[in-house]
Amino acid sequence: MARPKPTAFEKVKTVAENRRARFDYAIEEVFEAGIALQGTEVKSLRFGEGSIAESYAEVKDGQVFLVNSNIPEFSHGNRFNHEPKRPRKLLLHAREINKMHGAVNRKGMTLVPLSIFFNGRGRAKVELALAKGKKAPDKRATIKERDWKRQQGRLLKENG
Secondary structure: OOOOOOOOOOOOEEEEEOHHHHHHEEEEEEEEEEEOOOHHHHHHHHOOOOEOOOOEEEEEOOEEEEEOOEOOOOOOOHHHOOOOOOOEEEEOOHHHHHHHHHHHHHOOOEEEEEEEEEOOOOOEEEEEEEEEEOOHHHHHHHHHHHHHHHHHHHHHHHHO
16 A cells, blocks of 8 residues: 655745745645756755746646746856756656646646745755636635634734
8 A cells, every 4th residue: 555645745945935826726736846957956946046926837748847937047157057947847756747637638727836945855846736726706705714814813812
């Protein structure tokens, strides 16, 4: 029998986070994926540079690629520097790729990166979510719920 996967990932250092994704999408399932990076990209990420705000992932030819993520050029990289917005291959198991491919094709879901982080072993990872886009009423409900929770916290603090 297969060992169950941990629900939360062991994040040691978060480099980039897509905070807007949790508001714009209803997240169904979260995966942890490695990223195939070049040397200067790793150095840029270690300095805390990088953005995944406008990025997404797509399944092409049995592989998953992170598209439109921005890792700026390394300042001391000279001629060995990388292209900042190139598509980066994500490293996943074949079973996970097949699951994502089926969900994207049949159910109309999207692959959204939630964060880029370094794990306990110092490897760069991406937290990738299988998500469905929210409509305007859903977003309004999310805002209302968030405001109510904030109000509850204030009331508890005052009357506590």
